[in-house]
Structures are given as structure tokens and as C-alpha cells.
Amino acid sequence: MAILEVNNICKSFGSTEVLKGINFSLERGQVLAIIGSSGSGKTTLLRCLNFLETPDAGQIAVNGEILFDAAHTHAQSDAEIRQKRLHFGMVFQSFNLFPQYTALENVMLASILLAKQRPDYKKNKRAIHEEIQNNAMQLLEQMSLTGRMNHYPHQLSGGQQQRVAIARALALHPDILCFDEPTSALDPELTGEVLKVIRELADKHTTMVIVTHEMTFARDVADHVVFMDGGVVVEQGPPEQVFGNTQNERTQAFLSRYSQNS
């Protein structure tokens, strides 16, 4: 069974239709790359998955459980949405680390706040903190940030900040990790170190949805590629098909623009 199923998602801002009925599904442990030109609706789609935008129509299901159904949105309380959000992790284009916390504190904060809701929190406070801290340190080590744990975001390079952000998202053990153009704010030099980390996550079979402009990377890492244009999925399939053997004119035009530029 698919871990993520997206069904007929539609979203308009005012009179602008941004998403016009998006469908796709994703298997556990697979990587989905979403490509397309700016303004094609990729980011909006990702924001819908994370409940940062509310779709006007459609359903989103994770592990067969319907998390969102546009027909029944009014029934959702804030607490329910918060709970459902935790199925997804989100890495933003602009990192969005909390500037007043160190790298380690950034990774730990949400886990600590969640742990406070546990009935046994007061009794086992120290043990819980230790466990959260160990988990956070392990994640930062995995991101090759061992010596940077106590640095504040402004003391880190963009690539390091983005790797902290990835660790922060992983700390809550999401089912699906979403990336919104994770390297678009980075120098070409720093792009590599972030892509390397994402590649390692893919090797460990982390389920991911990646919106990206890095075509070579998408081709290498993704199991499934979705090409979007004008708010619709124009083409989807394995990377060999979309990149190597596309019959679709719009996909061809998009990809040839890219190969000219790079």
C-alpha cells in the first residue's frame, strides 16, 4: 500500500488557480522529485501536504488514513491539524532556523515541547531530556555537524544551516520528509554538501518528496518524478522515462531549457 496518496488536490488564491487537480502516490522508502518551472505550483503542493495551505478540494492520505478531505475541513481543530502535521517533516528553501537557539537547541526544541505533553514527563524529566539530546546529537553527527552543535545559526554557512534544518525535521521521525527547493538559496559550492546528505537519506530509504531545480540530482536520486506545469501534473513516471525518453512536448521544452542553462 502507498504511504502517501494525493487525490485531486485543487487550490486557488483569489481568482488564480494554482493547483488544478493533482494526483500522485508514493511508496514507503521511495523518493519523489517534483520538477517544473517557477510558478507551476510545486511549492504550493508541498505546503498543502504540510497543512500550511488548505486545499479547496481533494484528499490527502498517509498509510491509508485520510488526513485531509476538503469536504470535511471545518471539523478539524488546531490540535488535530498539529497531530496530523507530524506525519510530514518540512525543510524550507530559506532554512528558517530559530536564530536565538544553537544548532542543537534548534533540533531539540520541538521534541521537548512534545514530550511535555507526556503524562510521565515530570517524573522522568531528566531521562527524557537526555534521550532527546542524544537523538539530536546523533542526527547532527549524521549531518557531519559534530563540531557545530553549539553554534548559532548566524555562525554557520548556508549549507550547514540547511543541514541543521534537515536534522530538525528528522528529529520528530516524520513518515515523509518534504524539501522545498532545499538548495535554491545556496552557492553552487554549498549545494553539493546538502545534496550529499539528502542522497544518504535516500540510501537509507527515507521516504521523501523533493521539490527541486537540480535536474541531475533528481534524475539520480528519485524513484519517481512528477513534472508540473500550470498547476497540473503534465507527466509522471520513473526518472528514466521522464528525463530520458519523454514523449511530452512540454516536458521536452522544459528540460531543454534546463540543459541549455546548465
Added chain:
Amino acid sequence: MSTSASVIFSQLLHCFQINCTIFFVTLLLALPLGLVVSFGSMSRFAPLAWLVKTFVWIIRGTPLMLQIIVIFYGPGLLWDGDLMPRITAVCVAFVINYACYFSEIFRGGIQSIPRGQYEAGQVLGMTKPQIFFRVTLLQVVKRVIPPLGNEFMTLIKDTSLANVIATKEIIMMSKEFTTKGLIWPLFSTALFFLAFVGILTLAFGWFERKMDYFRV
């Protein structure tokens, strides 16, 4: 004239306590009230936002001196009752006036926090109060320190406006010496304000350095 300089200074210092009282009472009440007013002006409920913005416009659009007079004499003219104590009227006017200025500083500070900070908190499953207190508040504080420093300095000097309803603050006191032919006490009041603002400058400098460990 036999009054010695030290006696005059101690009298001036005594009256400067009135200025300090107005200063601290205003801060104590206008800072939280300003935060409430800023939330009102940012309300998504349009009539409330409109009402609050109009109120802020009236308060910021009229002289504080006039507001003190209206609050002191207004109720008596309307209802024929006793006048409230002068210092109370002064404090009420200052609190309302400064709350409006503070509210605009807070609004600017809150709205300058990038949307991404709220969103990062949201996707990490935080509640709205958690996002406000754990994520944005300190960043807002850091941003509003410099403009608040300005307001604090203006405030201590504005306290001398209290003499418009004959509150015996330091300028009023020093003018009494002028009528007796002594002009220097009036000029010497500058020293009190300079010292006060000097301390404020040091305090704000210290606080800004304290907040220097992160950037927003």
C-alpha cells in the same frame, strides 16, 4: 538670598522624584497595554482593528499637553464632580499616550518577523502560544530595543509637561526660584535629565550587548 546651593539641589531632587514616578508608572502600565493595543490593531476582526487604529491616530495626533488638561479637567466639566489628584491625571494621560506609541513599535517588531519563523514552528507541531513565546518573542524584543530606547528618553523629558496642571515636578519647582530672582536652578535641571538619560543609555547599551549572541 540665603538659600544655599545644596538646599536648592535637594529641593530640586525631591521634585525630580515626581518626574521619576511618572516615568516608572508609565512604563509599568504602558508597556503591557501597548502590547494589547498592538494586538488590537493587528486583529483580523476589521471593526476592532479600525477602532483601535482610529484611537491611536487621535492620541498620536494631539499634543500630550492637551491630553493632560482634558483628562484632568474633562470629568469635572462633564459630571460636576471632584477633580482627581493631579498626579493621577498626569499618569493616566501618559499611560494612554505612551501605550499608543509603544503599540506601533510592537506592531512593527512583530510584523518584521519573517513568515518562515511561524511556519517552521507550525510544521514542527508547535501551538500558537508556543510559537509566540518560544520562537518569535525574543526576536521581537531584540528588534524593539533601539526604538524603545528612544521612547524611554523622550518619556523622562516629557514628564515635565505635568506642570501644565500645576504638578510640582522639577521644572515647576525651579521656576519658583526664578520668581525670586534665581535663574541658575532652572538651567541646572538639565543635569538631572542628562544624568537620567545617561543611565538609560548605559542600560540599553548593556541590554543590546546581552542580545548580541544571535542575529535576526
